[in-house]
Amino acid sequence: MENGFRFGNPQIDWAGDAAGYVGTEFPILPFVAALCYKFTGVHEWIGRIQAVILFAISLPFFFLLVREIFGSTAAVWATFFYSFAPLSIFAGRSFMPDVPSLELAIVGLYFFLRWVEDGEASSFLLAAIAISLSFLIKITSIVIVAPLVYIVVGRLCHTPGISQKRPTIVGLIAFAAIALMPSTIWYWHAHQIAQEFYPHHFFGASGIRIKSFWWYWQIAQQTLVSGLTPALSVMALVGLFVAPRSRYSRFFHWWLAAMILFIIIVGYGNRHRWYQLPLVPILAAFAGAGCAFVGSRIPSRFAKITSPIVLAATFLIFAVIHVRPFYESSAAQLRDAGLELKKVTVPNALIVAADMGDPTILYYAERKGWHFLENGAIYNGNPDDSEQAIENLERLRHGGATHFVFTRNTFWWTQSYPEFVAHLINDAILIEATPEFRIYKLGTAVR
Secondary structure, three states, rough: OOOOOOOOOEEEEOOOOOOOEEOOOOHHHHHHHHHHHHHHHHOOHHHHHHHHHHHHHHHHHHHHHHHHHOHHHHHHHHHHHHHOOHHHHHHHHOOOOHHHHHHHHHHHHHHHHHHHHHHHHHHHHHHHHHEEEHHHHHHHHHHHHHHHHHHHHHHHHHOOOOOOOOOHHHHHHHHHHHHHHHHHHHHHHHHHHHOOOOOOOOOHHOOOOOHHHHHHHHOOOOOOOOHHHHHHHHHHHHHHOOOOOOOOHHHHHHHHHHHHHHHHHHHHHHHEEEEEEOOHHHHHHHHHHHHHHHHHHHHHHHHHHHHHHHHHHHHHHHHHHHHHHHHHHOHHHHHHHHHHHHHHHHOOEEEEOOOOOOHHHHHHHEEEEOOOOOEEEEEEEOOOOHHHHHHHHHHHHHOOOOOOEHHHHHHHHHOOHHHHHHHHHHHHHEEEEEEOOOEEOOOOOOO
């Protein structure tokens, strides 16, 4: 919005004074928010409400999808678990593309199943459009190709019986074209943008990296405990093995296998908790199947009434406990530093931010700059030593940097890199200091 509505050329503000064009997902969500900002002013809830609306729209389709595969009782439980899992609550109210992409994928999967079963053109179009938008908004949703293939194979190999309608090869090719061609064109364009413009950055490319066993073990622990809650995870484990047999009973198994493969291949990318978001509906469906199975085998009427209440209450208690850390204000000092920089610097100031790679400071400051350390405009982690930090700062200062900012999460640098801090104090002026941040005005570099 600050530099005009250039839909085809998304920009970032952490590439110094460069234009900062980068390759990103299809930017429909930030574009819609920016249009709204023109009339309402900048309010983050406008971005958040898009995720909330799509999450709410997807719930009945998730219910119908699970009911089609595991039955009504499982669908009720699955929708309950999906609605209140900590990771769903957090991501479903965040200004990120992950939830809208996932919800569109769920809608698309349901209508695809309906089209394969009934052959109706309306289901075909809704499925193709929803899945196409899902891939455009977040290409990681491509994992749903696994359950899509499973549905097709299951339908084509099904023994003729009640219904003779089957998807034709032409229909499947048309569906694939509608679902895949727009995202193929867009991501080719995004790649070209990344190749042509500094900092030559393509979002997500750095995440494709296989990590150690312990990395994945930590992801598994975080997801099963704090992302889903132990109650949901235990019931999902039960459902994984006792899910009822039906024509498409392995649908969620295929989806789960694709997600596990994705987590392994995109190992480094999964340092972001929301990358595991698709596991929530998958495991919620298994948990629903587990609840339906256990409930059907409880002989006592009293136990049939009380056990669901106890399980639901236990899950909700766990959900409240584990969702709270998601809302701890880890970036408040970054926001405050950004707002102060907006006040004390001129619009063309270039900020060097020791911010652990979080762009919050530059966003609220409405200034351009760099994360520190920096390498090719990309955040390069913490310094190895003071010498590296000094070299990095001086290079940026010669590149036009005007201000440097520490925040509370990097105050520890004063102990770990004393020579760098001494160099900064000697060559810069402290213009603002609070318990949350310190802002320095850098001296003019000699060219």
